[in-house]
Structure formats: structure tokens, C-alpha cells
Amino acid sequence: MTGIDDSALSRLRAAVREPDLSGTRYRLAGVAGTGGMGTVYVVEDTDLKRRVALKVLDLPDPGIEARLRREAQVLARLEHPGIVPVHDVGTLPDGRAFYTMKWVQGDRLDRHLTEAVTLSERLRLFLRIADPIAFAHAKGVLHRDLKPENVMIGPFGEVLVLDWGLAKVLEDATDPGAARSTGDSAVLGTPGFMSPEQKSGSSAGVDARADVYSLGAVLQWMIGPGAVKPLEAICRKALAERREDRYPGVPALAADVTRFLDGAAVTAHSENVWQRACRLAKRHRVALAIVAAYLLVRAVILLFTGR
């Protein structure tokens, strides 16, 4: 048999994996990344003279193909700056399903946060991750696989939530025959970021609070250990075992994080008088400093003039 060394073996694997773009408007430019369902390539759209990302299944597989198509359809109905727009969907000459989307260059959240980023910057970033998820929920779509690897930070600081391959459509009045989920009924998601109801494999019992749980896990991951009590309480509430104990939706979670950023009391944490006084002092530290300076000046005047 033909001798194949390790470098040739890697090349052959890549070569046979390469999508057949003959007869299409796309020309292969590189590999952007790999995922559970397939590979994302960077391709040149020869009609529009621009680069786009092409996600293609590694193999022709009817089951996974349905998931890929569903993902494209879900993305197409979610027009939001925090969600990658889909351009095209179809089947390549080699029988594999694909869709094209905007090519986003940037850093994944897990890599982005290795740089020195302050807590308030992290929290503002978190709010921008929560925003497209809240939007998707308003459109009846659950993400179901939120984790740092699925968030991209663009070169201009734009935040994009990626990989909607496990998304679930809650209501679809316009398409009653459509599958309700891009995944099947097996356990879907990523351990560590997956809600208990997802871990149990109960697809029917999953609602927006499953994403609240995952966002809570992302928040906890973003702020790291040793967070202040109100932030800990927010994470604890989002990560409650029973979904009834969690925030009812992403807007409520985001509102609590915003309150914390503004120095206001968060709903997840009951503070005592001392904690409240400290928080108010911190929140109004400029006014307090002015009053203190005024009182000091008055005291000095009183001391030297007796008036």
C-alpha cells in the first residue's frame, strides 16, 4: 500500500473534508473554525466581491442537515446586531448542506478576557451578551448552548452570540410543520453551562429560564471567584437549581446587573443597614466628599475665628 507520512495524512484529511464549491458563487479562502456539526470556512463570494463564512456539514447526513438548515432559518428570523446575519442556504455539489453568513473576525470571549479587563467592563460586556438573547426570547427562540466559546468580540468591540445549532423555537405560528428544535431530544448543551432541566434531557420542559441559567454561568465565569456579595447573589439566583427560583427572564437578570453597576440595590440580595450605608456612601461618594470638605472648612473657620 502507498506509504503516507503524518504530514501527508493531515493534508489528505483536510483535502477530503474540503467542500466542493464547483458551480457555486463561492471560492475557498481558508478555514475559520470547526464545531460539533461541521466546519466553518472563509469563502470569497465572487458575485458580491466580499468574504463570507460558509458553514458546511462534514458529511451528508439527513439528521444533522435538518439541524443545520433549522439553524440557518432561526438565524434568518433574528435580525439583531448581536446575532450573525445569514446570507444563503443550500446544498453543495458533494451533497453536503451549507449556509453562508457574515464573516466575523474577532476574539472568542474566553480568549478576550485573558487580557486585563476591569469588573465594570466585564459587566457591561455581559449586558451586551444578554441583549441579543433577550431579543431572541422575545422572538420565541432559545439559544440553549450559551458559553464563552460561543460569544465573539469583534475588532470594534461589537459582541456577537454565535452557534445557534441547538436553538429551540418556542412558537412558530407561520410554520406549523416545522421542527420545534434544531437539535433532537437527547441531552444537548455544554456541561458546566447547561441548566439542570437540559441535563435531564427534558426538551419539552426547557424555557427561557434555561438560558437564564446559562447566562448566570457565563456571568460567574466572567467575574471569577471572590466577587462581592450582591454579584454573588445575582449569580446564585440565575443558577438556581429550580427554575422557579431563577430570574423569570433575561431582562430581569440584566436589570439586576445594571442596578449593581449603578450602585443601586439588587433584587437578588437583601442587605443589612451597614451594607446599605456602605453602598449608598459609595454611590454618592462625590456628594459626600463635597459635604465633608464643606464641613471641614467650616470647622477650620470656626476654630480660628470663633464664628
Place this chain on the structure above:
Amino acid sequence: MDEPLVRGFPSTRHSAVAAARSADAAERARGLATVASVYWRPVYSYLRLRWRRPHEEAADLSQEFFAEVVQKELLARFDPSRARLRTYLRNCIDGLVANHDKAARRQKRGGGAATLPLDASFDFAGEREKIERLIETADSPEQLFEKEWSRAVFAMAVDRLREECAKAGKAQQYAIFEQYDLAPGERPTYAALAERSGIAVTDVTNRLFRVRRELRRIVLEVLRELTGSEEELREEARALLGAQGG
């Protein structure tokens, strides 16, 4: 070579696993020969690394293993719904080694090898050095077994590709593929290949593309022969060609 790609999975050749279970002796021989020609290197490598057997003993045990596959009808007992063929065969090797260590078994060694309907493709001596180098860098015996399996699948596919190209009068297309994709280490540039072959650079890319497309089809065909069910075929194809394939 230029016909449209086969859509979906190929089904032109029958499963060698099914053939090895056939009532027809010639079919059984063909099936076993295919399985053996892909698996002998993984089996030998695994015996060297996992069971720390020296060259001579690993070579003998490999032969003995395939003799057992025939005598004990191991392929007939393979159930694709329970495991992949390569996992099953690896478990069979473990069983063989455990038994082999018993003196009674050792006496029978080689008894079945003479009846093996196999060709002379077991080049243990020739491959020894290469495999020993791979053993030094392997993460685990299982990883080495998988890698050698991938290499054997591609090697078989490349052999068939060469034959098909020769029959179709496309030897030059294959030659370009060979010089570019099979080159050990650093490969030549498209421009260098074009100059060497006396064709334009665009012809190099077009020919490479066509050959690779055929290779993909043949690789899936080989995998079909080495699997016992459609589901196993998809799993193996995903392992070999998918993102997780190492």
C-alpha cells in the same frame, strides 16, 4: 473522473464485514483480506505499544490474531449496534494476548496461519522502523491504533485512486496529486508543480480539485467496506473526516 460527484454515501462496493460473514468461501476470503490489509498495521502497532511485545512476537501475534478472526469467526460475531468494528477488534486483541500468555495457547501458535487467505501485504520487517518511531511519539496505544487505522484507510483509498486514474487515462492528474498531497514533509508550490508538469497554474488547481473529489468518494467507499451498518459508517466517516477526527 469528471462525472458529477456521488451524492450522499457510496454504495458501489459491499461491506467486507458482511462478505467475511458470507456462506460463500470466496466472498469470505475477499472480506477478510480487505479487513486484514487495513488492520494489520494498527494491530501490530497496538501489540507493540499496549502490550509491549517485541517485534518478532508482535508480528507472530498479529498473524495469529487474523488466524483467530477466521477460526473463531470473529467477524461473524461482530454486532455493529454494540460497537465500532475497530473497537471490537481492539478488544479481541486484548483477549488474544491474555490467552496467548497461557502455555497451552502458546503451543497452538501459528497453527491457523497457514490457512489464512491473505496476500503478502504484512510487511512487518519493512514497517518496523516507521512504527517504532510512531510508538515513541504516540499519546496512547488506542490513539496509535486509531491513527494507523486512518493511515491504512487512506492508503487503500489512494491505491484505488491510482488504479482508477490509470484506467481512465488520467495518470497525469494523479501524478500532480501525488507530488502535492502525498509529498513527505514540505510540499511544492502550485507554480513549481505547473512548471514541472508543463501546464498552467490554474490547471494544477483544477486537476488537484478533481482528484481530491474522487479521493473523497473512494475513502467513503473504503469505509463502507469496513463497517457493518449505515450508522457505523456515518460514525466512522465522522471520525475520519469530521472536525473531531484527529
